[in-house]
Amino acid sequence: MKLYMHPVSTTSRPVMQFIADNNIPVDMEVVDILKGQHYEPAYSKINPNHLIPMLEDGDFRLTESAAILRYLAEKIGSDTYPKDLKQRARVNEVMDWFNSNFYRDWGYGLIYPQLFPHLKREDPKVQEAVVAWGKEKSKGWLQILNDHWIGPSNKYLCGNQLTIADYFGAAVTTAGELIHCDMSAYPNIQRWLANFKAGPNYAKIYETFNGFCASTKGQPWQAI
Numbered sequence: 001m002k003l004y005m006h007p008v009s010t011t012s013r014p015v016m017q018f019i020a021d022n023n024i025p026v027d028m029e030v031v032d033i034l035k036g037q038h039y040e041p042a043y044s045k046i047n048p049n050h051l052i053p054m055l056e057d058g059d060f061r062l063t064e065s066a067a068i069l070r071y072l073a074e075k076i077g078s079d080t081y082p083k084d085l086k087q088r089a090r091v092n093e094v095m096d097w098f099n100s101n102f103y104r105d106w107g108y109g110l111i112y113p114q115l116f117p118h119l120k121r122e123d124p125k126v127q128e129a130v131v132a133w134g135k136e137k138s139k140g141w142l143q144i145l146n147d148h149w150i151g152p153s154n155k156y157l158c159g160n161q162l163t164i165a166d167y168f169g170a171a172v173t174t175a176g177e178l179i180h181c182d183m184s185a186y187p188n189i190q191r192w193l194a195n196f197k198a199g200p201n202y203a204k205i206y207e208t209f210n211g212f213c214a215s216t217k218g219q220p221w222q223a224i
C-alpha cells in the first residue's frame with residue numbers, strides 16, 4: 001500500500017500514526033502541499049480533489065482520512081475500531097462530529113483563514129468576521145468536547161479504550177497549536193491529549209508538525 005501525505009497536514013497525521021502504531025507496511029509518498037504539488041498533473045490525475053491524504057491499496061484508491069482510518073483498522077482487525085455494533089456506532093459518531101461540526105468552525109473558521117494565504121478573505125472586514133465567528137463557535141464545541149465527549153473520567157474519547165476516533169480527533173484538536181491556542185480552560189481536553197500524546201509514535205509522527213508550530217510562534221493570532 002502507499003499513502004500520499006504530508007507530515008504537517010492535519011488529516012495525514014492520524015493515518016500516519018495509525019500505520020506506525022500498527023506496523024502496517026505502507027510506503028509514504030510526500031505530496032508537498034506547501035509548494036502546490038497537489039495541483040500538478042501527476043497528482044490531480046489520480047485525485048481530482050487536490051487533497052491529501054490518499055491511500056492506494058493495489059488498484060483501489062481511497063480519500064478522506066476518516067474513511068482511510070476505518071479501512072485500515074478493519075483490514076488489520078484492530079480493536080481500535082470495535083466490532084460491537086453500538087461501540088462502533090459511537091466511534092463513527094465521534095469521528096463524524098469532529099469531521100463536520102468541530103472542524104468546520106475550528107479549522108476552516110478560526111485556524112486556517114489566519115494561517116493559509118489561499119483561505120484568507122480578501123476584504124479585511126470579512127476576514128475579521130470569519131475568524132470572530134470561528135472563534136466563538138469553536139469555544140462552544142470545545143466546551144462540548146470537554147464536558148460531554150470526554151467528561152471528567154474518560155481516558156479517551158469513547159471510554160477507556162483507544163479508538164480510531166482518538167487518532168482523528170487528536171489531529172484535529174492539536175491543529176490549535178498552529179495558532180498557539182491556550183487550552184487551560186478545558187482540563188478534560190488537556191488530560192485526554194496528554195494520554196494520547198504518550199502513545200509510542202506520537203513524538204516521531206508529530207515532529208515536523210511541532211517544528212512548524214514553533215515557527216508560527218509570536219504572531220498576532222486570534223486564538224482561544
Ligand SMILES: N[C@@H](CCC(=O)N[C@@H](CS)C(=O)NCC(=O)O)C(=O)O
Nearest residue numbers: 009010011033051052053064065066
Ligand atoms: N476531508 C478531507 C480533508 C483533506 C484536507 O483538507 N487535506 C488538506 C491537508 S490537511 C489538503 O490537502 N489541503 C490542500 C489545500 O487546501 O490546498 C480528509 O479528511 O481527508
